[in-house]
Amino acid sequence: MTPVKSKTWELRLYVAGKTQKSITALANLQKYCEEHLKGQYVIEVIDLLEKPQLAEGDQIFAVPTLVRKVPEPIRKIIGDLSNEEKVLVGLNIRPHSSQ
Template identity: 70%
Template sequence: MTDKNFVRPVENSEAGNIWRLRLYVAGQTPKSLKAFANLKKVCEDHLKGRYEIEVIDLVENPNLAREDQIVAIPTLIRKLPEPIKKIIGTLADTEKVLVGLNILVRTD
């Protein structure tokens, strides 16, 4: 991972349908790598061809944490579609991530 690393599937990448996600991490720690792997799997399973992931490494660029008011890492920010959403952690709970991103609506 570099300080700004984009993952962008090729198919169905129409501008109006793109989910822009920003993942803040602190180096290539096991937690950071796990969060990225979990996010990539959720995106491939539920947003195939309609997402962009930007990874920001706060070890290399700590000043970038101010823009999205990052207080813990890893943190995922959904930039688009609006409204902006924030999820903190390794994203291991797929259902929580799907509900947090409004990909699935909780029915309970």
């Protein structure tokens, strides 16, 4: 039995159309993931204008909202994700030391 070294982070970003806030949130999320979770993440973008029924499952009340599905526990962050420290703390990602 081989030990599982890395887990895949499953992230869902809920947006409502291609607004500036939605575009900014996705760009910020991709940047943080590349810096801190390179090769260990999947981002699913859900546009609630196209699929409004999906908002209920994750109890989405505002957009953009980021939901971390895996690893558990589920965590949510609302907003354009421009504050990197807040996002990393909210997702419980430990930044790599710069040494």
